[in-house]
Amino acid sequence: MSTLALTLxxxxxxxxxxxxxxxxxxxxIKEWLEARRNGEDLI
Known part of the structure; x- marks a missing residue:
């Protein structure tokens, strides 16, 4: 295997x-922000 291929x-x-x-x-983050907007817990 060449050095370039191994490096890549x-x-x-x-x-x-x-x-x-x-x-x-x-x-x-998307789910967390949506839950905060709806006033719900993430879990």
């Missing part, structure tokens, strides 16, 4: 983790 493979994982964390955080 290693650097992809933090980018994927950041993307998943962003999507989960955005969904959580």
């Amino acid at each position: 493979y290693v650097l992809i994982w933090p980018a994927l983790v950041a993307l998943v964390l962003f999507v989960l955080g955005r969904g959580f």
Whole structure:
């Protein structure tokens, strides 16, 4: 495996983790704000 391919493979994982964390955080904040607007508990 070439050095460039190995470097890209290693650097992809933090980018994927950041993307998943962003999507989960955005969904959580959206649900939390909606619950606050409706005067409900999040859980």
